[in-house]
Amino acid sequence: MANDLNLCQFIGRLGADPEIRFLPSGEPVANMRIACSESWKNKQTGQKDERTEWVSLVMFGSLAxxxxxxxxxxxxVYVAGKMRTRKWSDQQGNDRYSTEVIVNQVQTLKDGRQNGQQPQGQQAPQQGYQQQPSGMDFPDDGEIPF
Known part of the structure; x- marks a missing residue:
């Protein structure tokens, strides 16, 4: 296959406020996690069951x-982007891996829940927002870490 597709889309709730850091160039980077939940009725017990998956997100530049x-x-929120796995070493020198979504498109969703409301006096953009390419990309060395 000449072109593969690396596209992830999620709707979920932020588990904490975004964490903002800055690259040496001064470009902002936002890290956060969202909870994506699904629920269903258990056929054996008749009770409602639920499962939540946590997705790590990274955003750069004006999107951050x-x-x-x-x-x-x-x-x-709704987010779309591409999945990346990074390799890093812990304090003992052991190789560790982190999988995250590099987000390039977002939309704030209105749901009427109190904890999802914007701070007083601020209104989030109603339509989606798409990241413009910043020229910063992670090197793709073709190495699969597993």
Whole structure:
């Protein structure tokens, strides 16, 4: 296959306020996790069952600045991007891996829940927001870490 597709889309709720850091160039980077839940009725017990998956997100540049202003813990959001796995070493020198979604498109969803409301006096953009390419990309060395 000439072109593969690396596209992830999620709707979920922020587990905490976005964490903002800055690259040496001054470009902002936002890290956060969202909870994506599914529920169903257990056929054996008749009870409602639920499972939650936590998804790690990374955003750069103007997208990171926007979510810092308008997103907070509990906000329901739509995100789209590409999955990346990074390799790093812990303090003991052991190789560790982290899988995250490099987000390039977001939308704040209105759901009417109190903890998903924006701070007083601020209104999040109603339509989606797409990251413009910043020229920063992670090297793709073709090495699969597993």
């Amino acid at each position: 600045s926007m979510v810092e202003k308008f997103w907070q813990k509990g906000t329901q």
